[in-house]
Amino acid sequence: MPNLPFRVIGDEKKLTQILLNLLNNAVKFTDEGEVTLQVQVLKQNAQSIKCLFAVIDSGIGIAESDLSDIFEAFKQVGEKSRKIEGTGLGLAISYKLVQLMGGNLQVKSHIGQGSMFWFDLTLPLADDIQLNDFNNNKQLFSSHQIIGYQGKRQHILIVDDITGNRLVLTSLLTPLGFEIMEANDGRDTLEKIAGIRPDLIITDLIMPVMSGFEMMRTLRQDKNLHHLKVVSISASPDLKSEASRNEYKFDAALEKPIQLNKLFNALENQLNIKWIYDNNTNNISENDNEIFNGLLIPESEALALLYEWAQDGDFVKFNKKLDDLTIQYPLFVKKMRQMSQTYQDKEICQFINYCQQEKSWQ
Ligand code: ADP
Numbered sequence: 299m300p301n302l303p304f305r306v307i308g309d310e311k312k313l314t315q316i317l318l319n320l321l322n323n324a325v326k327f328t329d330e331g332e333v334t335l336q337v338q339v340l341k342q343n344a345q346s347i348k349c350l351f352a353v354i355d356s357g358i359g360i361a362e363s364d365l366s367d368i369f370e371a372f373k374q375v376g377e378k379s380r381k382i383e384g385t386g387l388g389l390a391i392s393y394k395l396v397q398l399m400g401g402n403l404q405v406k407s408h409i410g411q412g413s414m415f416w417f418d419l420t421l422p423l424a425d426d427i428q429l430n431d432f433n434n435n436k437q438l439f440s441s442h443q444i445i446g447y448q449g450k451r452q453h454i455l456i457v458d459d460i461t462g463n464r465l466v467l468t469s470l471l472t473p474l475g476f477e478i479m480e481a482n483d484g485r486d487t488l489e490k491i492a493g494i495r496p497d498l499i500i501t502d503l504i505m506p507v508m509s510g511f512e513m514m515r516t517l518r519q520d521k522n523l524h525h526l527k528v529v530s531i532s533a534s535p536d537l538k539s540e541a542s543r544n545e546y547k548f549d550a551a552l553e554k555p556i557q558l559n560k561l562f563n564a565l566e567n568q569l570n571i572k573w574i575y576d577n578n579t580n581n582i583s584e585n586d587n588e589i590f591n592g593l594l595i596p597e598s599e600a601l602a603l604l605y606e607w608a609q610d611g612d613f614v615k616f617n618k619k620l621d622d623l624t625i626q627y628p629l630f631v632k633k634m635r636q637m638s639q640t641y642q643d644k645e646i647c648q649f650i651n652y653c654q655q656e657k658s659w660q
Pocket of ligand 1: 323324327357359360368387388389413
C-alpha cells in the first residue's frame with residue numbers, strides 16, 4: 299500500500315469495527331483460498347483523501363437472489379450449519395457504520411467463487427500535527443517502523459473466540475518474528491498450555507465456554523503457571539477496569555480496537571524485548587514527510603556540524619553524520635538526504651537554521 303498517507307482523521311473505532319466485521323465474515327465463509335484487505339487511494343488533494351476499502355475472499359459466495367437484501371438485519375443465507383455461529387447483524391451494522399462515515403457499503407459475489415465487500419470514504423489528511431502532538435505520540439510513530447525485536451524467539455498465545463480477531467493479531471505479530479499459537483477460549487488455553495508454555499498470553503475477556511477472567515483465576519492459582527505473563531484485551535472500558543482489579547492480576551490491560559503503540563509498549567515491557575526499527579528511511583512515503591512538519595530534530599551540536607559541512611560542500615562527512623543519525627531521527631535524515639542528493643547547500647543551511655530555531659522551542 300505504497301501511496302497511503304500515514305495518518306488521516308476519522309472515526310477509528312467505527313472503521314475498525316466495519317473492517318473486522320467484514321474480515322470475520324470473509325474468514326468464516328472461506329474454507330480454502332484467500333482473504334484480502336485492499337486499501338487504495340482513489341483521489342487526493344492537499345486537504346483530504348478518497349480511499350477505497352475492499353475485503354475480498356475466495357470463499358463460498360452469495361447467491362444473486364440474496365444479494366439485494368443482504369444488508370438487512372437478521373438476514374442469513376446459505377447453508378444452515380454456518381448460520382449457527384452468527385447473528386445476521388454484522389452486515390446490517392457495518393452498512394449503517396459506513397453510512398455514518400459518509401460512505402456506501404457495496405457487495406459483489408458469485409456462488410462458489412467468492413465475495414467482495416467494498417466502500418469508499420473521503421477522510422481529511424492529518425497534516426496539521428503539531429510538534430507537541432508528535433512528541434506525545436512518538437511511540438505511535440515509531441511503531442510504524444518496527445520490523446522485529448532483539449533476543450531469543452518469543453512465543454505468544456492469542457486467545458479469542460472470534461477467528462478474525464486472532465487473525466488480525468497473528469498477521470501483525472508473525473512478520474515481527476514471534477511464534478504465534480492460538481486458542482478459542484479459556485478452557486482451550488488451559489488444555490493447550492501444558493504442552494506449549496508461551497512467554498506471553500494475549501486474551502480476550504468475554505468468551506463462551508470459559509471467559510478470560512475465569513481462565514486467569516485458574517492460572518494464578520496454579521503454582522506451575524501463576525507466573526505466566528497475561529495481557530487482556532477488552533471490548534469496553536468497564537471490562538478493562540475489571541481486568542485491572544488486583545484479584546485477576548493481569549500484567550497489562552488493553553482495549554479494543556487495539557492501538558498499535560499500546561500493544562507494542564505492553565509487549566516490550568512484559569517480554570523485556572528491544573524493538574528493531576527500520577532504518578531504511580526510504581520506506582517513509584512522501585506523504586509522511588508532509589505530515590511530519592513537527593519532526594524530531596537532532597541535538598544542536600549535530601546540527602551545527604551538518605551546517606558547517608553543507609556550507610563547505612563536504613558531503614562525505616555530511617552523509618556519514620546522517621548515517622549516525624538515521625535510527626534516532628529517520629525523518630530528519632530523510633529530508634536532509636533528499637536535499638543533499640541534489641546538492642542544495644543553500645536550502646540545507648536554511649533548513650538547518652529552521653531546525654535550530656525549532657530545537658530551541660522543544
Ligand atoms: P452473521 O452474523 O450471520 O455472519 P452477517 O450480517 O455478518 O451475519 O452476514 C449475513 C449473512 O451474509 C451471513 O449469514 C452469510 O450468509 C452472508 N455472508 C456475509 N459475508 C459473507 C461472505 N464473505 N461470504 C459468503 N457469505 C457471506
